[in-house]
Amino acid sequence: MSCSVLRPGLLTTIQDGGRRGYRQAGVIVSGPMDSLALRVANLLVNNPPGAAGLEITLLGPTLRFEADHLLALTGADLSATLDGELLPLHRPIAVRRGSELAFGPARAGCRAYLAFSGGLAVPTVLGSQSTYLRAGLGGLEGRALRAGDVLPAPGPTPAGQRLHQQLLSSQSGPRWATTAWFPDPALTPGLEAAPVIRVLRGPEYDLFTPASQRAFWEEEFTVTPQSDRMGYRLAGPELQRRAEQEILSSAVTFGTVQVPASGAPIVLLADHQTTGGYPRIGQVITADFSHLAQVPPGGRLRFQEVSLTEAHYWYLHQEKTLQQFQRGLALFHYQ
C-alpha cells in the first residue's frame, strides 16, 4: 500500500496542518504554504483537514501508485496527468494500482497539494508530520522527496474505500474516475497572475516615511528568485524609515511584512522564523494567504489596506464555507 517516487520534482515535501505549540522554543510552524488548498484536498478524500499530504512546487513529481488510492489535487494547476490523461483539480479521484501521476507546465499558481485518502504514515516529530527542511526534521527524513523514495501511504479510509469502489466498480474499464460533485468555488479560488493582497497595518507602520507608506500601498512588487518557503523577498520601491532605530526582537507570524535596513520588504511564509527584529510595516490577512502562496518567483503583487473588522469578516466567511463543505461531505458523500 504505497506510492513510488519516479521523479521528485523541483521541491516536493510532506506537509500537514503544521507544528503547533513549540513556537516559544523557537520551533517554526512549517505546514503548507497554501493551507486552504491542503485542507480542501484532505476533506475531498475523507481525511481530517490537517492530515499530511504532498506540497508540490512548480515542477511536479512523477509518482507510481503501488495500490489502489483515492486522491485529490488542489491549489496550483500544474497540468497533472494520470497515465497521460489530464486530471481535474478539486475532486476526489479514484486510481488503480500501477497508474502513474505526472505533471507538466504550471498554468496557474505554483503550489499544488496532493492528498491521499488515509494520509501518509511518516513519523510525527514534535506533534507534526510536516517537513522542516532547514532543521532536517519531519516528513520523509526531514527532506524533500527524491527519486527512488517510497511514500508510506496506508490507503483509503473505510468511507474513502466505498467511494473508490463506486467510482471504479468494474475490474476493467478506465484507469481512473472522478465524481460529478466538487466544492464551493469560494474554496478553490481562481489564481490571478498579479493578485491584490489585502494587508493590515503592522505594529511599526508609523516608523516609515509618508512616501514609503504611500509606495507600499500604491506600487507593485515582484517576488524575487531569492524567495522560498521561509519568505518572499520582494523587489520594488525602497521602503525607508523616518529614523534609524533598533527594534527589539518580537514575535512574527505567517504573512508578516517586515523591512530590513536595505528597504526591500520580506513577506514571511510557512517556514518563517518565530521572532524577528525588523520593523513590521504590514500583515497579510489570513483570507488572502492562498493568493499570496501561489505567486511564483518572478510574479508580481500589490498590497491593499483593509481594517481588522474586514479581515475577520473574510476569515470567518472562509471558515464558515469550509465547515459547510465538511458537513455536506459527511451528510452526502462520506456517511
Place this chain on the structure above:
Amino acid sequence: MDQPLPPPSGPTPVQLYPLGDAAVVLQFGGSISEATHRTIQAVGASLDAHPFPGLLEYVPAFTTLTVYYDPWVVSQAGQQDPYQRVSESLRQLLHQLPELPAPDATPVVEIPVCYGGAFGPDLDLLSRYTGLAAADVIRLHTEPEYLVYMIGFAPGFPYLGGMNERLAAPRKTQPRPLVPAGAVGIAGRQTGIYSLPTPGGWQLIGRTPRRLFTPEAASPSLLQAGQRLRFVPISEAEYQHLQEHEL
C-alpha cells in the same frame, strides 16, 4: 490601535494591539528589564494555567508577549467580534495576575566559544566599529552572566540580556543568506547563538560546538527563558575536540 490598559500587578504598564487577524500583542513598555521579563513570565504561566477557548499558543519576547488565537473558536463560530473577545480575556487575565515569581537560582550554563578567524568573520569589523581591540571584545563578551530572555528566531536560539553596551553594533544591512549553526553574534545591544543554519543579519564574532536544538530530545531546546549562561573562550583545537564529543 493601541489601547491603554490598567497596569497589571507588576510595575510595567501594558498595551494591547493586533498582529494581523489571528494574533494579539501585549506590550510591556519599550525597554528590556528583568522586572518586565518576570512580568511576561508570569503572564505566560497564567495563560498555561487558565487558557481561554481558542488560545493556540503564545511567544514571550523582551517586552512583548504575542498570543496566537483561532478567530473561529474565539468568536464562537462567528457570533462575536474575535478581537474584542480576545482582548477581554487578556484584560481579565492581567487583572488577576498572580504575584511575580522570584528570579530562579538556576545553575549557570557554560557555552564554549571559539572567537574570530573563520569562526567569527565579523570580529575585526566589530573591533573597528567599537574601537576595541579584538582581545577586549572577547574579554567583554565572556565577562558577564547573561539572562536568557527569550527563545526565538530559530529553534533553541536564545536572546540574551546582559551584554556590555560597548559591544553594541548595528545588524548587517543585507542579511547573510546562510549562517552556520553555533555562530555567536551581536545585533544592536543583543548577543545570541545561531542554533540552525539559517539566513541572518547579526555580526558574527565566534562559534560554539554545542548543540542548542535537539528535536529528538524530550525538551528540544538546550536553553529556556529565565536561565543564565556564560561564554567561555576556547581554542580552535578545543572546538574540534568538543565538536567530536558533542555528536
